Amino acid sequence: MEKAFIFGVSVSGENFTDRIEETKRIRMNFENGLNTILISPRRIGKTSLVNKVCDSLAKKQENIHTVRMDIYDCRNEYDFYNKFAATILKSTSTKIEQVAETAREFLGRIVPKISISPDPSTEYSISLGIRPKDISPEEILSLPEKIAEKKNMHIVICIDEFQQIGDFPDSVSVQKRLRGVWQHQHHTSYCLYGSKKHMMEKLFQNKRMPFYMFGDTMYLKNIQTEDWIPFICNRFGTKGKKISESLAAEICRTVENHSSYVQQLAWNVMIETEREATAQNLKDAVQKLVAQCSPLFIQQTESLSSYQMNFLKAICSGIHSGFSRQSIMENYNLGSKSNISRLTKSLIDKELIDKTKDGIFLTDPVFRLWIQSEYPL
Ligand SMILES: Nc1ncnc2c1ncn2[C@@H]1O[C@H](COP(=O)(O)OP(=O)(O)OP(=O)(O)O)[C@@H](O)[C@H]1O
Ligand SMILES: [Mg+2]
Structure with missing residues (x-):
């Protein structure tokens, strides 16, 4: 099939x-x-x-x-x-x-x-x-x-x-x-x-x-949204269902165009969809995606120190640079200034975060969604 x-x-x-x-x-x-x-x-x-x-x-x-x-x-x-x-x-x-x-x-x-x-x-x-x-x-x-x-x-x-x-x-x-x-x-x-x-x-x-x-x-860069849209719409079509271009774009945005997650989330949306996908279908599909991935994330975070967890939470709340600023260190309880470089290195070594020219980001977009839902601000 x-x-x-x-x-x-x-x-x-x-x-x-x-x-x-x-x-x-x-x-x-x-x-x-x-x-x-x-x-x-x-x-x-x-x-x-x-x-x-x-x-x-x-x-x-x-x-x-x-x-x-x-x-x-x-x-x-x-x-x-x-x-x-x-x-x-x-x-x-x-x-x-x-x-x-x-x-x-x-x-x-x-x-x-x-x-x-x-x-x-x-x-x-x-x-x-x-x-x-x-x-x-x-x-x-x-x-x-x-x-x-x-x-x-x-x-x-x-x-x-x-x-x-x-x-x-x-x-x-x-x-x-x-x-x-x-x-x-x-x-x-x-x-x-x-x-x-x-x-x-x-x-x-x-x-x-x-x-x-x-x-x-x-x-290797992410596949662009304009390339994903026809792909997603077309795949829905093969199963006699429909999805609008804007909702297909929303799927890409939610998982930051991460190839595997785009396909997984699109699949989740398709399961939810009766005939034409709705915003509610996407919302439910995202929740299911986070739930599907959560055992892995629990396992990945079990061995992290509270400083490491705090660092991840800071990133998830939109901070991507300037971690050693007094206010950020205090707000997120990151320990001392010298702790910041240790935290960064250890989380990069674990491949949980990545340093880019725009700052520090989580490597996994669904991990970000999971942290945001487990630890709401
Ligand atoms: N060109 C593509 N078109 C559509 N989907 C793709 C494409 N490339 C990758 N994917 C999606 O990403 C998933 C992972 O692909 P693949 O195993 O090739 O990635 P990888 O970078 O080798 O992964 P890993 O880092 O685990 O080795 C695929 O199952 C598919 O869902
Ligand atoms: Mg591979």
């Missing part, structure tokens, strides 16, 4: 809207062998966007092969190498037999274990079990370049949740190793993205870090 709105998972086809400029730019980077770094807050659409570019390139059947992997479950360097090599082997082989052949050719002693699922519709999986004494990191990291050279193609490796690297033991050495090998490759380029904005910025924006200036760094 066709779904009117999708949220929480990556989207494609009819459920993907806009991003024309970004799609073009990433595609150009891929076609020209430039590395791409994609940074945005959570659930804005990084994964969906990269998937879209990869799918469109696959359709064009150019001499570019994209490989996608998600390293959210990698806890250390060798977890990463295993996933890296296994994904590349599998993705560049058209037949199972080729996996073993390519491994023999480029990974020496490593023999892949291939498990074939009993269900014929699902694919096979590969595990390599590489340990530090088996093969050098440099050899593993050269795998895509060797395959690309041999097959006379360009390979683009897309690594999702790349910020995990920042949590590896001895992380900076690992980053140096990766960059050291990758920057000399001519037939392979990389697209690195991840859901923790602050961590990604630490890896790529800090001059002292190995990945500084590694490629074209793109900050």
Whole structure:
């Protein structure tokens, strides 16, 4: 059944809207062998966007092969190498037999274990079990370049949740190793993205870090209201319902155009709507959205100190700068002046707030609505 709105998972086809400029730019980077770094807050659409570019390139059947992997479950360097090599082997082989052949050719002693699922519709999986004494990191990291050279193609490796690297033991050495090998490759380029904005910025924006200036760094912006309006109205139409353009715009405004929440709130409104959506439908839908998210927010705030909570409340009441002014510190009970920078840093590290050129804001618009309803002024 066709779904009117999708949220929480990556989207494609009819459920993907806009991003024309970004799609073009990433595609150009891929076609020209430039590395791409994609940074945005959570659930804005990084994964969906990269998937879209990869799918469109696959359709064009150019001499570019994209490989996608998600390293959210990698806890250390060798977890990463295993996933890296296994994904590349599998993705560049058209037949199972080729996996073993390519491994023999480029990974020496490593023999892949291939498990074939009993269900014929699902694919096979590969595990390599590489340990530090088996093969050098440099050899593993050269795998895509060797395959690309041999097959006379360009390979683009897309690594999702790349910020995990920042949590590896001895992380900076690992980053140096990766960059050291990758920057000399001519037939392979990389697209690195991840859901923790602050961590990604630490890896790529800090001059002292190995990945500084590694490629074209793109900050993925929110989808604009004028692009959302036709999308929302159209999706209502597919289910025989109606929503006015102004109410669709109100959905966007309520969740600050945050991609996933726009779709979730639009879905909530659609459930409330009999035939044509009303302002009351939206009001009820917002309440339900806040209720749906509240278990997560309770969990996120449980471990916060009262100063941290007070800081969040100050932001929610419209204060975005000048926190160390006497009146603000007293009004919101933020402790001493020196406490302010500690609070800011700790909440940024938790990805709950973000510092922009306009001041400090909550990263999650529904979290803001939740705080406002739990702690009314
Ligand atoms: N181009 C788009 N058009 C419509 N909706 C979108 C688009 N991109 C993202 N979304 C919405 O945002 C949700 C999250 O998308 P996606 O998983 O691609 O984001 P992400 O930035 O990779 O998230 P995370 O930070 O969790 O990794 C989707 O389920 C969908 O509701
Ligand atoms: Mg993602």
